[in-house]
């Protein structure tokens with residue numbers, strides 16, 4: 001089992017107001033799966049993904065990655081966990097506007113400091129061709145369409161071959177056709193390269209593509225289904 | 228760390244608007260700082276030069292019981308000229324010696340009368356110590372003529388060729404009248420002198436005073452900056468007089484100089500603050516704008532301390548190069564002020580007198596120290612300015628950075 005979440009709870013404290021965003025979440029993801037969290041806005045999808053991705057801390061329960069509990073780790077350790085295991089795709093792409101497409105894509109490898117610039121360049125070119133953006137390496141993000149930018153984000157998330165890619169509503173800012181093509185790309189990479197995806201959506205078209213689906217309502221998993 | 232520096236550099240080079248804005252602020256601050264600082268240094272130097280050349284010499288000797296409250300009293304007159312001169316002149320560092328007599332008189336033009344200070348100077352030796360000629364704005368020094376302060380001349384309606392009528396008491400307390408032709412006008416940086424002083428041959432004064440006494444002996448040495456030491460040496464041997472260096476004496480004129488200096492320092496301080504607030508502001512804005520980017524960096528596993536270093540590096544690069552730019556501009560501007568100078572004569576006429584011992588064209592001087600001080604201050608200020616906001620970002624949870632609304 002790649003990822004296991006056990007009785008995860010998360011409460012937001014804003015001033016004196018408390019809001020329980022996640023209640024007793026249990027789920028698991030196996031290597032090579034294409035898992036989706038579905039649910040209406042405000043149901044807790046983002047909160048759940050953030051907790052799994054170590055961007056936020058759960059309150060109680062455990063999150064096991066390859067059997068190692070992430071909930072007990074220190075902040076610095078969590079940064080290393082993210083660096084080595086996770087790739088992120090955001091709803092708003094979150095590319096760096098001052099950097100070129102190639103510089104954006106290479107960043108995770110640069111942070112890992114494991115390869116030479118030549119090896120990195122080669123990987124970046126390959127990756128860009130996989131997402132259909134060969135020839136765009138010296139452009140800036142803002143010169144690209146939303147769909148293209150999200151493809152760059154997919155390339156960036158994938159470049160270091162992470163164990164798990166976390167994508168929070170990756171298509172929500174795109175029109176349905178472009179959104180579909182981005183999910184198509186993700187699915188392709190999942191099938192051909194065995195990349196494990198975990199993403200959230202409230203788009204039924206996107207849900208259909210998932211190999212495993214968790215339906216979330218009011219911070220609780222109401223149903224799960226596997227193809 | 229190399230990658231962090233590369234990222235910082237790209238951020239700076241590619242966010243042109245922000246970088247240019249910060250640069251402009253820094254460059255402006257540094258340039259103005261340099262100009263002001265060099266100008267003040269120039270004013271200081273000239274003020275002291277003028278003081279020395281016009282009023283004090285390098286070392287000045289007065290009566291042992293010189294009464295500061297009644298500086299023109301005949302009780303302050305000294306007599307042992309020969310003995311003192313001998314003791315002075317045996318020193319190698321002495322390059323010139325002269326004596327002057329000062330006394331209070333009344334000037335009368337038939338309508339008004341005004342109190343004036345008569346300065347009797349030795350026409351053969353005065354130039355060995357002082358540079359009176361430098362302060363003559365019109366006319367010539369002549370054996371039997373008087374040099375009169377420009378403002379005094381104006382007030383009394385006198386010009387070159389006119390006769391000045393003076394009355395004063397001699398050493399015996401008898402009233403004496405002296406009529407002397409005006410042959411030159413004096414324009415010194417000292418407003419008091421311009422308003423009150425009239426210079427003439429010491430022999431004329433002494434004859435009319437019925438004495439051969441004098442008020443002070445002034446000495447020029449081989450190096451004005453050793454004056455304190457020389458004054459000490461001379462004082463040890465000369466018990467007949469009170470020996471003071473121009474530095475000590477300048478405190479008598481120092482109120483003027485030091486207020487000017489305080490104002491100058493204050494302006495410099497304000498400039499620094501403005502530049503620093505500018506830097507803090509742009510870095511704060513940049514960090515605010517970049518919250519989401521920072522969140523993304525953290526999500527990708529960049530360590531908190533690396534994120535902080537990224538911003539501190541930006542601040543450092545901007546501060547360091549910005550101050551270098553400023554130094555270049557400041558140097559160029561200073562070339563003008565140092566070699567061409569500012570003409571204060573016309574400015575002072577318009578502003579009235581500034582009270583400083585300044586005259587004519589004012590030239591800035593290089594302040595080498597500034598190059599180091601500015602580079603250090605600007606860089607330190609930029610690092611300081613970016614550290615606090617960067618630290619704040621560093622302590623934020625990744626999710627809090629990412630949540631920022633667009």
Ligand SMILES: Nc1ncnc2c1ncn2[C@@H]1O[C@H](COP(=O)(O)OP(=O)(O)O)[C@@H](O)[C@H]1O
Pocket residue numbers: 012013014019021039040041042043044045046047048
């Ligand atoms: N920082 C926060 N502080 C307080 N409440 C929050 C915070 N973030 C999210 N919430 C609340 O938690 C619930 C789940 O939010 P979220 O995980 O963003 O849902 P989804 O992504 O499914 O739209 C919402 O009701 C939201 O208002």
Ligand SMILES: [Mg+2]
Pocket residue numbers: 042045046047168169
């Ligand atoms: Mg959400």
